[in-house]
Amino acid sequence: MDLKRLNRALSVEAESGFGDLQGREQTFSQFFCGVFGQDPPADWLLDGDDRRKWQELGSRYTLYPELDLPERQHLVAETRRWLDQIRRQQEPPPPARPAPLPKPNGLSLEQPLQFLKGIGPKSAEKLAQLGLLTVRDALYYFPRDHVNYSEQVLIRQAKVGETVTLVGTIKSCTCFTSPKNKALTIFNLKMADSSGTMTLSRFYNGRQFTQRGWQESIQRQYPKGARVAASGLVKRSKFGLTLDNPQIEVLSPDLPEESPVHGRGGDPVLRSLKIGKILPIYPLTEGITADLVRKAVQLALPAVALIGDPLPQDIKRTLQLLDLPVALQQIHFPDTAEHLAQARRRLVFDEFFYLQLGLLQRRQRYREQAQAVPRYQPIQGxxxxxxxxxxxxxxxxxxxxxxxxxxxxxxxxxxxxxxxxxxxxxxxxxxxxxxxxxxxxxxxxxxxxxxxxxxxxxxxxxxxxxxxxxxxxxxxxxxxxxxxxxxxxxxxxxxxxxxxxxxxxxxxxxxxxxxxxxxxxxxxxxxxxxxxxxxxxxxxxxxxxxxxxxxxxxxxxxxxxxxxxxxxxxDELPPGRKPVHTVVVRPGDRLQVVRLMEREIAQGRQVYVVLPLIEESEKLDLKSAIEEHQRLQEKVFPQFKVGLLHGRMSSNDKDAVIQAFRQRELDILVSTTVVEVGVDVPNASVMVIEHAERFGLSQLHQLRGRVGRGSEQSYCLLMTGSKGEDALRRLKVLEQSHDGFFIAEMDLRFRGPGEVMGTRQSGLPDFALASLMDDQEVLELARQAAEQLIAADPHLTQYPELQAVLKTKVSYTNRLH
Structure with a gap:
């Protein structure tokens, strides 16, 4: 049930003078009789008193048409107050301000990590494998994701697929060796709160965990009657709901019963970096644990106070961006999900902003270096x-x-x-x-x-x-x-x-x-x-x-x-061109493809067959162009002339094959993606693309563009043996659209910018956080801000700190342009 809809109905009735307003199908009172005549929504989590109130209101609204004006006013006002109370119970508390920055405590940004308390030379050597040498390195080593353990719920509110934190009392704890696997130790903890119970399990694989002394020491850590907090992903087991690989911590006895495990600014009696918090997930490599990286970042975090913020205040104020030190603190260990989003937005903006600033400055320099001579004035003739x-x-x-x-x-x-x-x-x-x-x-x-x-x-x-x-x-x-x-x-x-x-x-x-x-x-x-x-x-x-x-x-x-x-x-095609009929084809339909090829060739037209590799690859198990050419010529189409074109042929040989195809000396051209651009044969009417799932959408669209260049109806057949839903969904885009810009957008969404542009010379910058797919709005804002800044101060003379940042960053524009 939508609270907003109910409140809107109450407001309209009040504004109309409490006359039991007639709607399109029923009156105001009939509508509310229907609402309260049903069971209350399960997600409202009403207690006994509220359920009785629900039933009482239902009875009173059946009498609404007979009530006098003051009684109607009183009932509507009472209903609105009660619904507002329910709304407040459902809404989370207002977001707190980001926690104040910690004091640097003698840290410096260039301080080696090995000198942080609790790190040492051995751990520092491991961190160096990730490129983490100094405090500054740790602060700018951004998480690739976060797990939100901050959502504290009652046990009965836990839903499968959600990540939550539960707080309750330990009812029992056991730790024993599995009777079916002598190398497996099972830990079970049963906890309860006012709404129900849940059993949490952990599994330890290894003989060292089967020692009875170790198992008893684990049980002693979780005494019966102690309060405990547990965080994890809710899943269903054969014994009911549980948490997957839970993080568990016994709470200090002085933590108030009603206190959340993670209040504003964190709770001093909860020592864990995990329970009840939003946990950063960092990129790792073999032999380096997540806890070590989190510990290093946590120890380095006070040094964020030493980082200056070169972004002009008016840009931050206009776009409501966090200060850089606060954003760095919150991207690692955010107070709330909202603060995490704000921190990410600021840091993504910075990545885009400095990129655009560098590009626009480059254009400015190029124009200044050029001789401003009107060479084309006027263009007449x-x-x-x-x-x-x-x-x-x-x-x-x-x-x-x-x-x-x-x-x-x-x-x-x-x-x-x-x-x-x-x-x-x-x-x-x-x-x-x-x-x-x-x-x-x-x-x-x-x-x-x-x-x-x-x-x-x-x-x-x-x-x-x-x-x-x-x-x-x-x-x-x-x-x-x-x-x-x-x-x-x-x-x-x-x-x-x-x-x-x-x-x-x-x-x-x-x-x-x-x-x-x-x-x-x-x-x-x-x-x-x-x-x-x-x-x-x-x-x-x-x-x-x-x-x-x-x-x-x-x-x-x-x-x-x-x-x-x-x-x-x-972004407009010439009128009269027939769209290429595009179909995704499964292996079982290959005979129909052969029939279509035969029909088109019999009518005097020609066919492309495109494959992704030149030679057979054991790893990818793809047909090679060479083998396919031989198969088609000898076994499938011995009556036709089949040519072969691939990238390892000499230029003269390529030209000879293309010329032969252009002059209709060949009926079928088997090729790699050499034909993607530049081969213009209007007589070709069929494009068969083998293993189409191996190509990007934009590349398939380019290949499709080799046919349909004449007046006849043309066909593009996307052959695929893939059973993956994602691969088929991608290929279906080409069945549905001939708009290259739309297809390029979908390609970007499906595969990401690195694959779309290619990895060798794409020129794409390495973004730590920004996504060209998900952060388009921020990119546009960064571009506008950079344009305004360059227009007002082309050389950034008023912003020396910005200039300094631009110089220290590795400018990808030097590689691209």
Missing amino acids: ELVDRFYQLLPFQLTAAQQRVISEILADLRDPLPMNRLVQGDVGSGKTVVAVVALLAAIQSGWQTALMAPTEVLAEQHYRKLVDWFSQLHLPVELLTGSTPAAKRRQILRQLQTGELPLVVGTHALIQPAVQFRNLGLVIIDEQHRFGVEQRAALQQKGDHPDVLTMTATPIPRTLTLALHGDLDVSQI
Whole structure:
């Protein structure tokens, strides 16, 4: 029963003059007769007096229509007072302020842990394995989780799955060797409170615990009649409810009977760091116990008073953030769950804030170093207009918006640094061409760099089609370019007569020199290393930079990775494209897949089959592309031509296979994820992905984008033998959506940022507490605060402490950019 609903009904009756208000289905009195005619809710935990009051009110409301006005007023007021009393009994006490900071007691932040009382050299050597050498290290070694033992309940209130603390009296305690296992010792403690009894058990495995003297010493620690506190997860056993692996402590006799075991600021008569408290769970390694880490942190905790807080007061006040020393204290041993949440919010804010501050300062420095010369003023000329006339289609509203943003950047005297995200088939190439032509018609040279020869060649072929009609030369420079042709291209770049060169990493070789490079476009930029991207930019004097990706990135990841870039999204597909029909397929349906492939090939179309590995892996038990190619060619489709493409082939061999597939010399192409980006064959209508559960959602979406590029209906078949619910739920996302940005968000939620971006060169910072999935609101607040601070004081001259913190932190932006 909802107390708020009952109080709202009473308030409406009072405001309407106590006239037994008529509702849609019943009157006020009929509603309350129905309420009190049922048993009271079990979770209200009414005692005998309150249950009698419940029944009395039910009887009185049956007479409500016959009562005069004063009697009705009295009954409604009495009911409201009683319900308010029930509400107060149910509500937890108001949150206390965080406990005052302890005094440092002679500690220093750089003091080695081995000199803390109770640690010593041996324990310090173990802690060093976790990187904990000093007091400061311990304070910043954040828990990975917490167990909340602070919820004190009566035994009858304990519910399965909840973590609670019980306080009661010991009724009996036994400790004995199991009759079925002579190496197992069983400890049973029966405790009782005013609401019931519960038996708690512990199990000790080992011969040393079977000694009768040891067992009797344990029993003596828990004498009958002593008060005891126990904390743990409530579970059901064959003997009823109990606590799983309980923490148990006998309470001091001077603890008042009605006192909670963990009151405000902690209770001095309870010595445990566990019972009745919110317990920190730290990352551990073999041979290091949780208790040792907790002890070290507890001993180091008074030193939080020595830590300064560089965050400006106005930011803390506006966003209601705890002071840093208090947050550090509460993240380790919080007084309440609310204080833990407040501490985490402050520390997560700091992680995001310093990240954003560093990114924005980097952008500021880059702009200051660039020559503020209006190179593109104004962007006029025939090239862009003539290009629009060549297009056989209308640009989407999203394309027009992004082009406007790019042209505005080009007019700005400061160099452009923009990222364009666009889903598969959204038309990023057309947007890039407009940018290239705008630069060229202003007298500048341009370069487009792609991560693979396949993708570079694809861009080159498209650009040749358009540029030839505009009477503009364009050349392709890759590792496969013949020496004579290469010398010709290098000469034309040096003289300035070649306005556009498309290429791979070959563009960043020292021999490649431009006369006046004004615009650099980097496609699939995340596939290049930091130095490679920087090397191309250094071919000109602070050229405008446009980076593109066909892998949509959720906003939180974009802020974390590219917070120093301006970001545009082409979030609209051209009209008329048929969605790829996507189905999750089980092993038993493989025959139907073969029939679909045969049907499509018979109609003149082609098929991709994609596998995750090149060679057989015993560990993962996956099919290899090589073996699958052989199986399909010899046993399944001997009547068709089956090709093979994988990453270990030479560039020439890859090009030959792709060219054969493009020219329909092959019916089926068996491949690894080499085809993820860059292979554009409009005639292909089927994409079969084996072991689809091994891929991320965004990668599957990219693979799916290789089909559906023509006018015919296309199909993507996600083959999986996995029985895991999570794997199937992930794959079902692709059945339901073709929105790359939505899929990227779901991928982030399912797998986390590290797996989504890849571990090798993701550039993601190492967050101790922050989660890009769960802390999006805090990230946005941190970004806004950093932007306001940089706008008001670009060099942070008024905030030397902030500058100092930024310098001491390892800036991931140096690795990323």
